[in-house]
Amino acid sequence: MEAMKSEGLGLICRNYRIRQGEIDLILQDRSEVVFMEVRYRASERFGRPEETINAAKRIRLQRTAEHFLTTHRNLRDRPCRFDVFAVSGSKEKPVFDWLRNAF
Numbered sequence: 001m002e003a004m005k006s007e008g009l010g011l012i013c014r015n016y017r018i019r020q021g022e023i024d025l026i027l028q029d030r031s032e033v034v035f036m037e038v039r040y041r042a043s044e045r046f047g048r049p050e051e052t053i054n055a056a057k058r059i060r061l062q063r064t065a066e067h068f069l070t071t072h073r074n075l076r077d078r079p080c081r082f083d084v085f086a087v088s089g090s091k092e093k094p095v096f097d098w099l100r101n102a103f
Helices: 001-005 056-071
Strands: 010-020 022-031 031-040 080-089 094-101
Touching: 010 056, 022 056, 031 056, 056 080
Parallel strands: 031 080
Antiparallel strands: 010 022, 022 031, 080 094
16 A cells, blocks of 8 residues: 555545455546555466456456446546556565556
8 A cells, every 4th residue: 555655546445345346445546546456476376466357357346346436426537447456475575566557
């Protein structure tokens, strides 16, 4: 979260959940609404964290984002994007990779 704050993003909501899915973080980046998926893998042995977001997960994220925007009318007309914040490595020495406009 500190990396996002240092980039000027403000937190709108954390763990927005509906029956169809969940969005880890919803942030504001200037005029844009950012829907952020956070993924962690201790090892890349079975792939990088961002590779775990398949087509079905993207659809669930998009539907959840649509629901959020319909219930938050003040944000509905703003541009939106989907980012992935991938974390790998040990908890003592994590490696962060922030993928803006991931999908």
